[in-house]
Structure formats: C-alpha cells, structure tokens
Amino acid sequence: MPPQARAPVESDQEADSTRLMLDAIDSSDRVTQRGLAAELGIALGLTNIYLKRCISKGLIKVRKAPARRYAYYLTTKGFSEKARLTAKFLTRSLSFFRHAREDCLDLFSSCKAKGYQSVALIGAGDLCEIAILAALDGELKVSAIFDESTNRRVVAGTPVVRDLADLAGIDAVIITDMRDPQAAYERMVARFGAEKVLFPSLLRLSRRQSAAQRASGNLTGKGTATR
Numbered sequence: 001m002p003p004q005a006r007a008p009v010e011s012d013q014e015a016d017s018t019r020l021m022l023d024a025i026d027s028s029d030r031v032t033q034r035g036l037a038a039e040l041g042i043a044l045g046l047t048n049i050y051l052k053r054c055i056s057k058g059l060i061k062v063r064k065a066p067a068r069r070y071a072y073y074l075t076t077k078g079f080s081e082k083a084r085l086t087a088k089f090l091t092r093s094l095s096f097f098r099h100a101r102e103d104c105l106d107l108f109s110s111c112k113a114k115g116y117q118s119v120a121l122i123g124a125g126d127l128c129e130i131a132i133l134a135a136l137d138g139e140l141k142v143s144a145i146f147d148e149s150t151n152r153r154v155v156a157g158t159p160v161v162r163d164l165a166d167l168a169g170i171d172a173v174i175i176t177d178m179r180d181p182q183a184a185y186e187r188m189v190a191r192f193g194a195e196k197v198l199f200p201s202l203l204r205l206s207r208r209q210s211a212a213q214r215a216s217g218n219l220t221g222k223g224t225a226t227r
Helices: 012-027 033-040 044-056 076-113 126-138 181-192 211-219
Strands: 060-065 069-074 118-122 141-146 158-161 172-175
Touching (some): 118 126, 126 141, 172 181
C-alpha cells in the first residue's frame, strides 16, 4: 500500500492570520475584506486568498448583503478552528517567553562573569521586554535600548535612544531586534567589535562576516588573513 500523504505543515504566520481573521469575523458580521486586511496588517490580495481558503475549508460562510456587499460569519467548524488556533498561539507564545528568558538569563550571567556593569539592547520589541525582565533577575543594569524605528521613548522603564553615539561607555550590546536580527548583529559588530555584541541563541544568528563586512575590513586594512 502506498504511504499516506502527509498534510502540509501549517506556518505560524498563516495560522496567526487565519486566527485573527476568524476572530474579526466572529466579532462583527459586517466586516469587509478591506477591514480584514487592516485588522491583519496584510495586503488586500493576501486577505482575499486567506478568506477564500477559509470558505473552502468550511470555516466561514458568506451571504450577500445590500449595496453589493457581503456578510461573513463563522460556521460551527469555524468556531472550533478559532479555539484550536488560539490555544496553539498561546502555547507558542508561552514557549517563546520561557526560551527567551532562559537565553537572556544565560547572557546576563556571562556578562557578570566578564565584569560587565551595563549593557544596551538593540531592538525595542517583545524580546527586548523579556530581556529587561531577565536583567532584573540577573542583577545587571540595562542602560539603554537602541531602536531607530520606534516612537517609544521608554520601554519597561529603560530609555530608548536613536543615535549609536548615545551608547558610548556601554560594556556590551545584546541583539533583541526580531525584524532583521542578522543585519542588526552585523551592524553592531562593525561598530563595537564582535566581542562586545551578544545575542540570545534562539535568534540563530551567524557569526560569519558578510561579504560587505569583509570588503570593509579589507579596505581599512583589518581583513582576516587567509592561507
């Protein structure tokens, strides 16, 4: 007998978008595709794809409404799927928090062992807030957070700066940017040196120099000798 075909793996992004869509429709049966796109933070075309997929799976039904509009509502199967995806999201979020906190505690223990007195975080997102909580447990001071893309001035009581010059005197920086952590890491290494740039293991960053870094090192006479 031929082996059973495996169901495609559901990506976290797809699961979260579906969960948010089902939740939005459950909250209001007058939601529009444009409103769903705004709620999900994705393009209108992609919203249409997710919506059609949910309809084909029997999670959502659609009926015509006045003025050439459509009303969407959840089926019984849709309610069950929303509950499943919500439970999956919460489990994943809790797992991420635990993993991130353990990683950050290990980093701060390493910083204390090296005699570092203060560190700065690079990136003012969720990982940054977890790192600040871990720093309190590790009895290490987070002096500042560097993030050029946020309007926040303070995160968990820690000041946010937008100029790398404001990080002068910092013993080390820790990457907490989850949008493009590899780019953030390489930028900080170029600025502070690899020995002063740390990151949680969950980010899976590469310590190898990029082509741009190698070219910059060669131009400044700091390239690594090769045999």
